Amino acid sequence: MKEAFLQAIPVLNKIESAGYEAYFVGGAVRDFLLGKEIADVDIATSATPEELKSIFSKTLDVGIEHGTVVVLFNGIPYEVTTFRTEAEYLDFRRPSEVQFIRSLEEDLKRRDFTMNAIAMDRHGKFIDPFGGKKAIEERVIRTVGNPDERFTEDALRMMRAVRFYSQLSFEIEKSTYEALSSLAHLLEKIAVERKLAEFEKLLAGWNRMMALKIIGETGLYKYLPQMSAFQKQLCSSANYHAEGLTGEEMWGLLTCLFDIDQAGAESFFKSWKLPVKKTRKILSILKWIRYRSDNEWDAYSLYQAGRESLLSAEKIRNVLQHTDLKRNTDNLMELYNTLPIKQRSELQLTGNDLMNWFGKPPGAWIKADLEKAENAVLKGELRNSNESIREWLMKCNQNLGKN
Numbered sequence: 001m002k003e004a005f006l007q008a009i010p011v012l013n014k015i016e017s018a019g020y021e022a023y024f025v026g027g028a029v030r031d032f033l034l035g036k037e038i039a040d041v042d043i044a045t046s047a048t049p050e051e052l053k054s055i056f057s058k059t060l061d062v063g064i065e066h067g068t069v070v071v072l073f074n075g076i077p078y079e080v081t082t083f084r085t086e087a088e089y090l091d092f093r094r095p096s097e098v099q100f101i102r103s104l105e106e107d108l109k110r111r112d113f114t115m116n117a118i119a120m121d122r123h124g125k126f127i128d129p130f131g132g133k134k135a136i137e138e139r140v141i142r143t144v145g146n147p148d149e150r151f152t153e154d155a156l157r158m159m160r161a162v163r164f165y166s167q168l169s170f171e172i173e174k175s176t177y178e179a180l181s182s183l184a185h186l187l188e189k190i191a192v193e194r195k196l197a198e199f200e201k202l203l204a205g206w207n208r209m210m211a212l213k214i215i216g217e218t219g220l221y222k223y224l225p226q227m228s229a230f231q232k233q234l235c236s237s238a239n240y241h242a243e244g245l246t247g248e249e250m251w252g253l254l255t256c257l258f259d260i261d262q263a264g265a266e267s268f269f270k271s272w273k274l275p276v277k278k279t280r281k282i283l284s285i286l287k288w289i290r291y292r293s294d295n296e297w298d299a300y301s302l303y304q305a306g307r308e309s310l311l312s313a314e315k316i317r318n319v320l321q322h323t324d325l326k327r328n329t330d331n332l333m334e335l336y337n338t339l340p341i342k343q344r345s346e347l348q349l350t351g352n353d354l355m356n357w358f359g360k361p362p363g364a365w366i367k368a369d370l371e372k373a374e375n376a377v378l379k380g381e382l383r384n385s386n387e388s389i390r391e392w393l394m395k396c397n398q399n400l401g402k403n
């Protein structure tokens, strides 16, 4: 058993000693069977939240109405959730009422996919009533029972299906896939924040370009922010190979594939509720992609873009043009590395220097002189030393006086 499980066994032992059942469940068990790294270990139990709180001295009520209590054990937080069935899903998002139950199998039955409906006890024995292990072996994403029911219970599960497809490169089983198409409209009711969380995981997956194609083919795209006009582009996204792109670069690539301008991209990211900082970063990358469609890089543009944005812009351009990333970026980095300065702070000149040298009050001239010197240094016309810059600026100003 993996370290993460071994560390948590005393938690199971404690619950069992108090007379209840407790198992590892969900993503950790799935990832363990897949031989992947395990992030968080989740526990399901027959004990109610109140019973859990009497067993453990340190607990936090994070989602007690859904039956989840965080147990702090040896400084590690564990989400422990009481076995439950959701009575009825009135709004396709949240159960109208959570019913705590004492049966593990009933709990597993209400989970989304068979690979996510496997429990493991403290001895490492699997409880797998819906063939989750087989699905993992066969590399199939299949809902537990009727897909219509599972997706109607929580429409976000449709996004989850495609994000697991992206992360795991499993097939989506036929009836599960068909339900994605027939029930896509239910996604409309889901909060953007929840869609975003799944979509970002999708964008980070190995099989992401194929996953985008599925988003297009199934009709899910119609219910994702500002995507309704881009079915064609989504369906042909599998023609592009986006290996090595970061999440931000993937968002940039998407807006390039959709051919939306800078203002359109800003509104697109806003509709997805992307954080402002991230949006700014992507917009900067897009700005340099646009620049590059009409210009070659020169010292000044390389400097202005900065290492990160210029590399990202080139990476995306390479994907769009199906060109060899390494050859292009190697040359570019060579050029970038020859820049005499990489940022303004490296320029051996400050606004205070300028005021001291020329005895003038602050004003727009300072910015102009700084830029003038910066440009000359970048072009290799001027050495980046405070003394050389002073002499050079004095001379420039004298010449200006003459004219």
Ligand SMILES: Nc1ccn([C@@H]2O[C@H](COP(=O)(O)OP(=O)(O)OP(=O)(O)O)[C@@H](O)[C@H]2O)c(=O)n1
Pocket: 025, 026, 027, 028, 039, 110, 111, 112, 113, 116, 117, 154, 156, 157, 160
């Ligand atoms: N809409 C959902 C969300 C979650 N689950 C169940 O709750 C478990 C935990 O969900 P979550 O932590 O959101 O996802 P993981 O499957 O753990 O995947 P990951 O850790 O990769 O996000 C899932 O495995 C699944 O059994 C579900 O049935 N329906």
